[in-house]
Amino acid sequence: MKKVIVLLMVTGFIYGQSFDYIGVKKCSMCHKKEAKGAQLKQWQGSAHANAFETLKNEESAKIAKEMGLKVPAYESAECLICHSTGFGNGGYEVKDAEFWAQKTEKGKPTKDVILMSNLQAVGCESCHGPGSKFKSTKTMKAIFTDAVEGKTVGLWEPNEQVCIACHNKKSPTYKEFKFAERIGEYTHPIPTEMRKELLEKYTTK
Ligand code: HEC
Ligand code: HEC
Ligand code: HEC
Ligand code: HEC
Numbered sequence: 001m002k003k004v005i006v007l008l009m010v011t012g013f014i015y016g017q018s019f020d021y022i023g024v025k026k027c028s029m030c031h032k033k034e035a036k037g038a039q040l041k042q043w044q045g046s047a048h049a050n051a052f053e054t055l056k057n058e059e060s061a062k063i064a065k066e067m068g069l070k071v072p073a074y075e076s077a078e079c080l081i082c083h084s085t086g087f088g089n090g091g092y093e094v095k096d097a098e099f100w101a102q103k104t105e106k107g108k109p110t111k112d113v114i115l116m117s118n119l120q121a122v123g124c125e126s127c128h129g130p131g132s133k134f135k136s137t138k139t140m141k142a143i144f145t146d147a148v149e150g151k152t153v154g155l156w157e158p159n160e161q162v163c164i165a166c167h168n169k170k171s172p173t174y175k176e177f178k179f180a181e182r183i184g185e186y187t188h189p190i191p192t193e194m195r196k197e198l199l200e201k202y203t204t205k
Contacts (some may be wrong), residue, residue, distance in 0.1 A: 019154030020132035021125050022092040022117025027135070031124075035194055037125075042188035047124035063172050082166040085123040086130060092119040104132040122166070127186075129156035141202045158186075 024043070031039040054060060059202055064073040073079045075094050077087070084092035095116060101194035102110045104143060109117075125131055134153040142148035143155060156162060160179040163186075167177035190198070 001151065016092070019130040021086045021115075021119055022135055023085075023115050023125075024121075024123040025114070025118045027124040027128075027131060030137070030140070033157045035191070036198075037188050037190045037194075039188040043124065046186070048126070051122045052120035055079050055083050059173075067172070082122075082171060084121065085119040085126045090130065091125070096141070126166075127158040127162050129154045131155075145199060145202050 022202075027047070028040040031037075034041075052074065055072075060073040060079070064076060065147065067078065069076045069078060074083075077094075078148070080087040080092060080094070086092055093116065099116075100113060102113050104110055119125075125159075131154065134143060134150065134155045139148060139153055143150045143153070150157070160183075163179055163182070164177065167182075189195075
């Protein structure tokens, strides 16, 4: 009987698991190589990488004023929900000066501070999902070779639904968004030959 309860608790834990955000830098460690499609560079060159900085510009200040927001755009939930990663969903949070000033014994920013700053802007996880449970090489390879289904470990399919969660009329500067026309700008594929090579490498022992 005891065993059954323990088992229930264990499976309950697995199925009730939460997926945590890890930030752009962590994903990028393994996704920057030119030969594999340079996902980091592709992202850095996109508007998404700049989405948080945008909230500090004049246009944003003007929008915030018109909307009667009480705090600057870059501290407003009304803006951060689409201009940062995972806001209101376990990701980016508005923090005070005391938080940002936290230092390690060696005088470096703490892990918490680094993570938070890596969730500013529309990062990898805004489209691919929170990475805590799929970020390991082992799991990533298993997903890549279809041995594990991505969604069971929190990896989303970056489809139209994902884009229109932000590209919709709630955006104060909304421009019509046609998924089929824009998606081409937002893929950063692993080149075909490389993909073949990797699949072979990961599936043969
Ligand atoms: C420790 C290394 C590592 C980290 C960290 C990592 N990945 Fe990966 N990822 C891989 C490897 C290895 C593959 C298999 C393809 C390859 O070799 O590039 C892969 C494949 C993928 C794929 C393709 C999956 C598929 O369906 O074929 C996506 C999407 C992806 N990673 C996104 C991310 C995101 C987003 C993060 C951060 C949350 C991340 N990765 C963090 C190593 C990593
Ligand atoms: C978390 C919210 C969010 C998600 C998810 C998201 N975007 Fe964006 N996107 C933005 C924001 C915010 C900007 C504007 C950034 C800036 O200019 O500072 C933007 C800008 C863009 C732009 C350039 C501006 C334009 O309209 O010409 C394109 C193209 C784009 N996104 C496509 C996509 C596609 C395709 C997807 C889905 C695969 C997607 N986005 C998912 C928030 C998001
Ligand atoms: C529902 C999601 C969403 C919300 C909420 C949102 N934005 Fe955006 N924002 C976007 C997207 C998507 C883009 C890029 C395409 C567009 O303008 O439709 C964008 C673009 C922008 C731009 C650049 C426009 C340009 O010239 O290309 C500014 C400035 C901006 N947003 C400011 C704000 C401010 C300030 C707030 C809060 C008051 C805010 N946004 C709230 C999604 C959002
Ligand atoms: C605006 C949404 C968006 C953002 C932000 C984004 N991606 Fe992607 N990513 C996509 C889409 C769309 C695809 C294509 C998916 C497909 O074809 O199945 C993709 C595919 C991938 C692949 C798989 C490539 C392949 O050929 O299988 C990897 C790896 C990847 N992204 C990593 C990243 C990393 C790392 C970051 C952050 C530095 C990132 N992505 C940011 C939308 C995004």
